[in-house]
Amino acid sequence: MPAAILLPAAMLVAWSLIVWVWMLATRVPAMQKARIHPEKAKHTRSAVYDVLPSEVRQVADNYNHLMEQPTIFYALVMVLAVSGEATALDAGLAWAYVGLRIVHSLWQNTRNVVMIRFYLFIASTLVLFPMTGRAFCILLT
Numbered sequence: 001m002p003a004a005i006l007l008p009a010a011m012l013v014a015w016s017l018i019v020w021v022w023m024l025a026t027r028v029p030a031m032q033k034a035r036i037h038p039e040k041a042k043h044t045r046s047a048v049y050d051v052l053p054s055e056v057r058q059v060a061d062n063y064n065h066l067m068e069q070p071t072i073f074y075a076l077v078m079v080l081a082v083s084g085e086a087t088a089l090d091a092g093l094a095w096a097y098v099g100l101r102i103v104h105s106l107w108q109n110t111r112n113v114v115m116i117r118f119y120l121f122i123a124s125t126l127v128l129f130p131m132t133g134r135a136f137c138i139l140l141t
Helices: 001-031 054-066 068-081 090-109 114-140
Strands: none
Touching: 001 054, 001 068, 001 090, 054 090, 068 090, 068 114, 090 114
């Protein structure tokens, strides 16, 4: 079932690219409206961050989040796929992780109530534990 475990990873890549487009679609017009030239932004994050509205910043923050913890997910998926022993359970866990990350993104990019976002982050992180255990079980047997 190696292909089945790879599909959720491809979906998270696609979702990350969608969020990148979302970020560009909100950030560039906001920077133009605030008359922030990109050259001013290269020396300090606060030159842009403090001036842009929160609804613009939260999309950029979410894009950054999609470049952080999901790297663990991608590594686990690769280990499971390369082993050739990924099961339907592994694919299900991978889809659960991706689904939770997409809901997390949608929440952060629209409502952004921090405690709900935090619970979504915790839930997605907890999915990585059994995936890690499965990877170790496969590799050590």
